[in-house]
Amino acid sequence: MVVTVENLEKHYGKLHALGGVSLRVEPGTLFGLLGQNGAGKTTLIKILLGLVAPTAGSATLLGAPVGTVAVRREVGYLPEDHRLPEYHTGPSLLHFYGALQGMPRRERLVRIPYLLELLGLKGREKLRVRGYSKGMKQRLGLAQALMHKPRVLFLDEPTDGVDPVGRRQIRELLLEEQRNGVTVFVNSHLLGEVEQLCDRVAILKKGLLVLQGTVAELTRSKGSWLVAFEQSPPEGTAWQGMRLEACDRPGLTRLHLEPNENQAIDTFLEQASSRAMRLRHLERERGTLEDLYLELADRGGAAQ
Ligand SMILES: Nc1ncnc2c1ncn2[C@@H]1O[C@H](COP(=O)(O)OP(=O)(O)OP(=O)(O)O)[C@@H](O)[C@H]1O
Numbered sequence: 001m002v003v004t005v006e007n008l009e010k011h012y013g014k015l016h017a018l019g020g021v022s023l024r025v026e027p028g029t030l031f032g033l034l035g036q037n038g039a040g041k042t043t044l045i046k047i048l049l050g051l052v053a054p055t056a057g058s059a060t061l062l063g064a065p066v067g068t069v070a071v072r073r074e075v076g077y078l079p080e081d082h083r084l085p086e087y088h089t090g091p092s093l094l095h096f097y098g099a100l101q102g103m104p105r106r107e108r109l110v111r112i113p114y115l116l117e118l119l120g121l122k123g124r125e126k127l128r129v130r131g132y133s134k135g136m137k138q139r140l141g142l143a144q145a146l147m148h149k150p151r152v153l154f155l156d157e158p159t160d161g162v163d164p165v166g167r168r169q170i171r172e173l174l175l176e177e178q179r180n181g182v183t184v185f186v187n188s189h190l191l192g193e194v195e196q197l198c199d200r201v202a203i204l205k206k207g208l209l210v211l212q213g214t215v216a217e218l219t220r221s222k223g224s225w226l227v228a229f230e231q232s233p234p235e236g237t238a239w240q241g242m243r244l245e246a247c248d249r250p251g252l253t254r255l256h257l258e259p260n261e262n263q264a265i266d267t268f269l270e271q272a273s274s275r276a277m278r279l280r281h282l283e284r285e286r287g288t289l290e291d292l293y294l295e296l297a298d299r300g301g302a303a304q
């Protein structure tokens with residue numbers, strides 16, 4: 001296990017920022033921690049990094065109790081709202097952080113141009129951080145986290161302030177890191193992004209875990225399909241063993257099938273074609289993380 005957390009609590013006076021959280025992250029996972037503002041996401045990351053001491057419970061990182069100094073070299077961290085020293089240029093900042101991690105200069109000289117290119121900062125080598133845009137600072141922060149080739153990455157809102165093109169680049173970069181065996185732990189509010197990126201997610205609510213599982217499990221099929229015909233189906237059309245209803249997505253109709261889905265979908269297609277209805281779209285309907293998250297945010301959401 002890369003991360004284990006058992007009944008972890010963090011109290012700030014009367015406030016329980018974490019009220020007894022347990023979770024595990026396996027090697028090579030892209031793990032997403034979701035939750036509303038103040039849910040305790042940053043607190044959890046800071047405990048895992050040894051920056052904040054827990055009130056109760058235990059946690060390990062790469063098999064060692066959190067706070068073990070030797071483990072820090074294996075870890076990259078992008079804090080939320082980070083402040084990079086303004087007088088540095090991109091390359092000088094990366095040299096500085098690389099040197100702090102004990103990287104020899106010749107390795108830094110290879111790694112820095114690679115990271116600047118990867119994060120779309122090439123060509124701005126002479127610019128000081130004070131002249132960077134918000135998204136550029138975020139990209140450089142990510143380069144800093146990746147600099148010493150860590151085995152584990154902790155990223156607190158990595159795409160904050162980054163434009164859509166940059167977000168995609170960052171997603172691809174993280175998937176590439178995962179292919180190289182790196183474990184990635186991401187805090188985020190961006191549900192769509194987490195859904196596209198992560199293998200496993202956990203949702204924190206007021207310091208308690210309300211849900212965890214694989215993205216595939218949490219967004220599994222609802223047993224209905226979304227369909228569109230070239231022309232809307234005539235009112236009152238009878239379908240054998242299935243029901244069509246209006247849908248909130250424009251142009252689409254929701255199709256409810258009897259339990260045996262695969263056979264029923266064939267029957268549906270036969271019925272549609274025998275009525276000369278031209279099918280233009282057919283998609284299995286899945287719940288989204290957003291649906292689930294909003295449902296949990298509304299509800300009491302019992303702790304696990
Ligand atoms: N040093 C501190 N002193 C007092 N309270 C704190 C401290 N750090 C965090 N908290 C409180 O702990 C709770 C959890 O904060 P945390 O920063 O972990 O939330 P978060 O899930 O990261 O939120 P966000 O999405 O806004 O970043 C909040 O209520 C916050 O006010």
Ligand SMILES: [Mg+2]
Nearest residue numbers: 041042080156
């Ligand atoms: Mg936070």
